[in-house]
Amino acid sequence: MTRPELSRATGLGRTVITQRVNQALQAGLVVEGQPAPSTGGRPSRVLRIVPGRAVVLAAVFGATQVRAALADLDGTLLGEYRSAWDIDAGPDASLTALYEASAQLLVPEYEDRLWAVCVGVPGPVDFARGVAVQPPIMSGWDGFPLRDRLEDHFRVPAWVDNDANLMALGAWSEEHATSGEHVLLVKASTGIGLGLISGGRLHRGARGAAGDLGHTIVAEESRHRCRCGKYGCLEALAGGWALTRDARAAGLAGRSPFLADRLARPGTALSVEDVLDGCSEGDAVCVELVSRAGELIGAQLATLVSVLNPTTVFVSGLLARAGETLRGPLTEVVQRRSLPLATDELVITEVGLAGREGVMGAATLAVDELLHPELLGQWLPQGAPGSGVRHRLLNGSSASIM
Structure with missing residues (x-):
């Protein structure tokens, strides 16, 4: 969107919008595109998320399969992986399967640009702690420190959520206009x-x-x-x-x-x-x-x-x-x-997204959390989010998250 559209959407004044946009431009998160259609006066340029700056790893475990994808910061899927998987194999075996999938996705072009990971599982999740809680299925997953294990392995911030939540978020992020x-x-x-x-x-x-x-x-x-x-x-x-x-x-x-x-x-x-x-x-x-x-x-x-x-x-x-x-x-x-x-x-x-709504939702959640003001202020001065970024915000925090 343009600067005037940002002002109308947020209620912030022109000066504040200009300051924030300039910060985003200098940080390499946003780029100016073509001028928007003129409505009189000098046309405003369309602002977009910079393509290729970073990637997030999104994965969703169902009861009988795992699907993973790499996504750009604007939500574009860059690579996909899908395989049969029994969630009752347990968390350790499931993580091994995820690591194997991520190794196929994180080719040299992307491996140094991973900024976040989000994983969905088919059971209730304590989002603040990143653990499954009393899942009706998923033997061995109750209380397993999934988010901590993901962060230890990938050395970037990670989030865990219920698979249907991520599917809803993915479908809504693509279709919310209608x-x-x-x-x-x-x-x-x-x-x-x-x-x-x-x-x-x-x-x-x-x-x-x-x-x-x-x-x-x-x-x-x-x-x-x-x-x-x-x-x-x-x-x-x-x-x-x-x-x-x-x-x-x-x-x-x-x-x-x-x-x-x-x-x-x-x-x-x-x-x-x-x-x-x-x-x-x-x-x-x-x-x-x-x-x-x-x-x-x-x-x-x-x-x-x-x-x-x-x-x-x-x-x-x-x-x-x-x-x-x-x-x-x-x-x-x-x-x-x-x-x-x-x-x-x-x-x-x-939905009409060929089964991708889960990984699309996981990517959306990861980017939303990365760019939440409280978290953005932690990692932006160092240029990229790493394992030292702490993000345990008790309310889940992002604009699309309650």
Whole structure:
């Protein structure tokens, strides 16, 4: 944006804006671009984040995969990595996998320009301490000093957050011009999670447990035990691993020739991808399983829509690949069960970022924290943030973080 636009956005006067912009220009963080379209008088130049100055490492662990990326300070992804991974392998093995991924991304061109790291995990996180707290899955992760280990290895500031929070932040950072300031993101994958942005700020709750939608009870009488140990959780009925369980039973019972054929493959276990393939092939059982998952997720989401009144609900994760088969029933239930005032302008849509919203959100968070005034004042005099930068700001702090 231009200097006048900065002034209007911040409420600061022209003199202060000029001083701050000049500091950013001198520090090599901002560069002047082409003149903006003139509205009369001397045209202002567009200010942009300097490309190529530094990179941040963004990574998100799901239950069954890890995705990592390098990003420029303006959010441009410079390299990506994706691999299958079992989060229950534990934190030490997971960090080893992350270090291997980072070694592939941090080629000589970038390795000396790493300024920050942000990692997402599929469970509640104490953001101030950078540790997972009582995760329903993730065996061995409770209280593990993940942020400290990341900082010791990479020698730069690091942050840790819940994966659905980062996905919500990534989707919102790309789409906020049309999505509005109040956004929910449902992650329907192996597990089920939710990220919440309210008033343009990410909401984590008092203990980092906000958004743990998958472990809300939907059927107390259910005999299906969830991975968290309780019975009747949403995830135990509508998560990807639950659909795989039910698809296997249907295939063995002969109710689905498609699934029976997949089960007959030697040496290959049935997966949720098989269920999604069945949807694409029009298999009635697979369509029924995914549609029922959409209905169950929509029923839980309807209460949140009435209570929180979002402008947009993003549907993301592996199950979102089913498209209308999942989103249609989910939307219908939300519309039917939520308050009319909360739904008359509500948009429910897929993210459309090819699964990159998590790493994009992690990169956004890292850059936002690096440029927060309190942290910026620590490292700017020395030219770059290093391991000596302390950033344990109790409120999480950045403009997009609550």
